[in-house]
Amino acid sequence: MLKPTQNTKPPKIQRLVVQDWENGVVTAFDDGRSPLRGLRSSENMILDQDSVVISRCGTAKYGPQPLGKVLGELAEFRSTTSKGSINWLACLQRINDKTKLCVAKGEDVAWRVIDGKEYHESARGHFKQIRGNLLIMNGEDTLSYLDISTMKIVAFQKIADPTVPILDKNTGLTGTGFKVFYAVTFNSTVGETAGSPLLSQVVSTDRDMWNAEKQNLSIKRPDSTEAKSWNIYCGGGVDGGGEPTLYRLAAALPMDQTIFIDNGSRSLDMSVPLPKDNNTAGPKATRADVINGRIWMTGDRDNPFYVWRGGDYGHELDFSPGYGGGYTPVGSGTKEVPFAVRPYRDGKGDPKVTVLSNGTNGTGKRFYITPTNITYGEDTITVWQVQEDTGADGTDSPDAVVIYNNDLLYPSRDGFKTTGTLPQLQNVLSTKRITNTIQDAISTLNTKAIEKAVGLAFEGRVYWALPVAANYNNQIWVYDAERKGAWMKPWNIRADWMTLYNDNSGITHFLIVQGDKIVEISKSVKTMDDGKAFNTSGQSGQLRFEETGRDWGRVLKAIFTLLRPQGRITLNATIKNEDGELQNFSETRYFGASSSRTGWSEPGVHWSTPGVPWSGVKKTPNVFNSSSEDVEIEVDEDAQWVQYGWSSSEPGVSYAISRVVFEYVNIGTKDLN
Numbered sequence: 001m002l003k004p005t006q007n008t009k010p011p012k013i014q015r016l017v018v019q020d021w022e023n024g025v026v027t028a029f030d031d032g033r034s035p036l037r038g039l040r041s042s043e044n045m046i047l048d049q050d051s052v053v054i055s056r057c058g059t060a061k062y063g064p065q066p067l068g069k070v071l072g073e074l075a076e077f078r079s080t081t082s083k084g085s086i087n088w089l090a091c092l093q094r095i096n097d098k099t100k101l102c103v104a105k106g107e108d109v110a111w112r113v114i115d116g117k118e119y120h121e122s123a124r125g126h127f128k129q130i131r132g133n134l135l136i137m138n139g140e141d142t143l144s145y146l147d148i149s150t151m152k153i154v155a156f157q158k159i160a161d162p163t164v165p166i167l168d169k170n171t172g173l174t175g176t177g178f179k180v181f182y183a184v185t186f187n188s189t190v191g192e193t194a195g196s197p198l199l200s201q202v203v204s205t206d207r208d209m210w211n212a213e214k215q216n217l218s219i220k221r222p223d224s225t226e227a228k229s230w231n232i233y234c235g236g237g238v239d240g241g242g243e244p245t246l247y248r249l250a251a252a253l254p255m256d257q258t259i260f261i262d263n264g265s266r267s268l269d270m271s272v273p274l275p276k277d278n279n280t281a282g283p284k285a286t287r288a289d290v291i292n293g294r295i296w297m298t299g300d301r302d303n304p305f306y307v308w309r310g311g312d313y314g315h316e317l318d319f320s321p322g323y324g325g326g327y328t329p330v331g332s333g334t335k336e337v338p339f340a341v342r343p344y345r346d347g348k349g350d351p352k353v354t355v356l357s358n359g360t361n362g363t364g365k366r367f368y369i370t371p372t373n374i375t376y377g378e379d380t381i382t383v384w385q386v387q388e389d390t391g392a393d394g395t396d397s398p399d400a401v402v403i404y405n406n407d408l409l410y411p412s413r414d415g416f417k418t419t420g421t422l423p424q425l426q427n428v429l430s431t432k433r434i435t436n437t438i439q440d441a442i443s444t445l446n447t448k449a450i451e452k453a454v455g456l457a458f459e460g461r462v463y464w465a466l467p468v469a470a471n472y473n474n475q476i477w478v479y480d481a482e483r484k485g486a487w488m489k490p491w492n493i494r495a496d497w498m499t500l501y502n503d504n505s506g507i508t509h510f511l512i513v514q515g516d517k518i519v520e521i522s523k524s525v526k527t528m529d530d531g532k533a534f535n536t537s538g539q540s541g542q543l544r545f546e547e548t549g550r551d552w553g554r555v556l557k558a559i560f561t562l563l564r565p566q567g568r569i570t571l572n573a574t575i576k577n578e579d580g581e582l583q584n585f586s587e588t589r590y591f592g593a594s595s596s597r598t599g600w601s602e603p604g605v606h607w608s609t610p611g612v613p614w615s616g617v618k619k620t621p622n623v624f625n626s627s628s629e630d631v632e633i634e635v636d637e638d639a640q641w642v643q644y645g646w647s648s649s650e651p652g653v654s655y656a657i658s659r660v661v662f663e664y665v666n667i668g669t670k671d672l673n
Contacts, residue, residue, distance in 0.1 A: 013556065016543055016642070016662040020051035024486025026437045026541075032549070032641075034541020038437075043537040044527075046461075046488050047480050052563065054656035055536045055648070056491055058525030062511055062518055063106045067113070068095040070513045072124030073399075074499045077134050079148045087502050090134060090146070091513075092125035101136060101146065101153060106503040116153030117144050124452075126399075128288040130295050131316045135288060139299050143190065143282025145317060158281035159188050159226035162196040165219050168259055172215035175204025180236045182219050182262075183246055183274050186227035187320035191279035195233060196222065198243060207236040210264030219260050221253075229253055229322045232260050233274040246274040251321035251381070267374070271328060271383055272321070277302050283319060283327070287398060289341050291353050296341040296369075298355070298398070305332045307341060307355055307369065309384070328369055328384045330355050336365045340398035344408055344419075346389075347429045354408070356401060357394040362414030364394015393417055393431045396447070400455035402462050404481055409455070409462055413447050415439060416464070416479070434479065438487050444468050456498040457481075458510060465495035465512075472496065492534060526566065527653040536653065539645040542576075545666060552578075553664035555635040555642060558585070560660055562629045565591040567653030571631055571646050573662070575639035578672060585633050591655075628658065638667065 023038030024047060034040050039053070048054045071092040079086045086105065093102045093111070099119040102111040119125065120140035128135045134146040136153075144155040165184045179202055183195040201217060210216070221230050229252045235244035247268040250260060285308055286299025295310035295317070306327040310316045315323035330338040336357035344354035346368065355367040366389035371382050395401055395410040402409045407420035415433040435442055449467035456463045460482035465473035468490065476491040476498075497513040510521040519530055527534055545553040558573035572586035644660050 011554075011665040013663055014545075014553075014666055016545065016664065017659065018540070018543075018644075018661075019659040021047060021053050021657075022051040022484055022486060023437065024480065024483070024488050027441055028437050028439045029541070031541045031643075032544075036543060038541070039538050040541040041537070041539045042488060044491055044534055045536060045538055046478060047483050047486055048656065051483050051486070052656050052658050053488075053538055054563075055527060055654055057521050057523050058528040058534070059493065059512065059519040059530055060522050060525050060528075061530060062509060062520035063089070064104050064108050064110050065518060066091070066093050066516050067102065067111055068093045069516045070496065070518070071099060071119075071122065072138065072497065073126050074497050074511060074513050074518065075127035075129075075134075076499060076501050077127065077129045077148065081149075087504055089501060090127055092119055092136075092138070094121070097121075103146070103151065106501060106509065112151075114146065114151060114153055117141075117155050124286075126287040128290060128295060130290050130293075130310070133317060135295065135317065137285045137287060137297065137299075139284055139286035139301050142284055143317075143319075156188070156190045156280070156282040158278060159186060159193060159224070161193045161278055162186050162224065162227075162230075163222040164197040165199045165221055165232075167199060167201055167217065168220040169218035170201070170203075171217070172211070173203040173205060173217065176202050177239055178203050178206050178236065179239050179241070180207055180217065180234065180262075181243060181246055182217075182249075183233045184219075184221050185231045185233070185275060186224050186280070187229045187231065187252065187322045188226070188280035189228055190282050190317060190319055192231065192275055192320045192326070193227075193280055194276055194278045195246070195274040198246070200243075202239055207234075207264050212263040212265040216261050216263035219262060221258055221260070224255070227255060229255060229320070231321055232262075234262065234268060248272040248274075248321070252323070269381070269383055271385065272326065273329070279319065283308050287340065289343065291341070291343040292351070296353060298338045298341055300327075303327070304337050305329050307338050309369075324382065326384075328386060330367050330369070330386055331357055331365065335359045336394060338367070339364075339395055340401045340410075342401055342403060342408065344403065345406075354389075356398070356410060358396055358398075359394050362396070362412040364396075364412065365389070366393065366419070389429065393419065396450045397453035397455070398451070400453040400464055402455040402457050404457040404462055409434070409479070411450065411453055411455070411464060411466075413442070413445070413450065415442055434485055435487070438477075438489065441468075441489070446470060452496075454495065454498050456500065456510075458500060463498060465493075465498055493529060526651065527648060528651045533649065533651040535647065535649050537645065537647040538657065540643050540660075542641040542643055543662070544641050545664065549641065550669050552638055552640055552667050552670045553642075553662075554667050555637055555639045556663045556665070557635055558633045558642070558644060558660065558662050560631045560633075560644075560646070561658040562591075562631065563656035563658045564627055565589075565629050565655040567591060567648060567655070568650050569646060569648050569653065569655055571633065572644065573633050573635060574643040574645075575635065575637055576641050578638050578640075578670060580672075583637060585635050587631060587633050589629075589631055591629065638670070639664075640670075 023035045026038040101114040104111045123138035123140040182199045186193045233246040234249040235246040284301045285297035288297040297308040311318035311323035311325035319325040339358040340356045353369040357364045368387045397411045415435040419431045446467040454465045462479040468475045477489040480486045570588040
């Protein structure tokens, strides 16, 4: 008698699923150690929604195109009157071998050239608006500004350095043994002259020991018809000890006061040495920021360690000590050169003027500049003191320093960093590197051109335009601050500068300067940059069937889920088979152009359309792009590990990778011998 056959259970089908990419691109790990929810590489992709991967937007020309090459920053500024506000763009353009300031609105048909000054032939321009003026800096030319109300350039004029001051009277100090030195500087409406030749006077008593009621020296200033006020500097020592460093003794003395009486009671401001250069035409600063109504500048070519500040309210563009302006040396003579100033805070949350410096080997320092009031008798003066922050982190890219979500983010040659407050460490700012997952890519940055890097925060992401093995910014790397700090790179876009512009209809535009072009990132443009198609792609690392990687699987198929695909897209799955070879399985699909559904309140089809009934439509489309498409790739092979990817190369492509699934049967370990 035959026994009936027993039913054999089919093997259990298991699924290896990736449905978000919260780790972004991870290039610092080998293929076999890539995280499941990360990509080994990508090109022109970005994270969206709950960390699905989508193709980035394309670019198209925006607004009036430049009349020549744009040098440096494309800046937004605003003119405000009782009638309202108008938003403008400004930049330096190289036009017919002359560098000119140009301004325009986004809706204009052409740029307006502002005459009044020509600028350096190649220096990168920077701008900062304060008190109705747009300050123009490039590190080569002395300061000028655009008077926004008149749209005219105002250039500062230099005044002559003073001659040597004169000893008018010696009271009670006749004798020898000590020397005191004096020098004078003049103030213009914007800066301070270089110091005069020194007046030296032999005295009987060290200045610190003078009797203020019985001993003093009267110093008479030299003449000037141009100066607005004057300052006196002083230093002392033993007779025969050489010339000491002179520091400021008194500032902003009125021109109708020709004599200053020094009785030794006033202390020297040790933070302000006698200037060596004439800055009455304004310092040759490179960039600036406005902090609490005061402008701060760095990048003075003649005095690289100076951090300049503008004057008090009503005198914002006066950099002389007459109205609270001047300079503060930061890191003088050290490796750390001040590179950028930002409005930030200390660990306690107190707002601070924060200076980032450029050191060597990717290091640097951060400093705070804080005001301190000192009283001498009835006089009170403000002294700006420098305090070094903890840590040894600065930046190599001053235009790429970004403040986002109360954190300071900045590039350096040993990795990109963020400075902020950690929950477990109170009252202390902590710095951490945010490029650990792509650290190998940092070595591809051109360190000679890294100063040209530009940063911009927008809609939860920080965009950095970087010189990758090039002498200009040829790629954009995206740091997704809202998705756990994932990186998506590269975007293959030239970006000499990036800026946000709020046009006069209220729309924000993400603008990019490319030589003599200005383009915007546009959601309406699919895989084209200014009419030229670009590639998109993504590639995973090696995915194992269990954590040790010992088990093999019979891979049945790979399933890709795409959201609203459009255009021609190639999907591929790769396995390592029992012969030790890589087998690739791919499929290319074309998805038709999208056709949007009509619905209530859509333009042209809603209740307000003349001749159309309430909520009615004139024509209902009958072809739609599916919101979700599954593409299956048959495999049916034994595999030690699997890998997946996708790519496109044509214009008009748009898609999001929502999920990748490998269906397989676990077959355990294999003895390949």
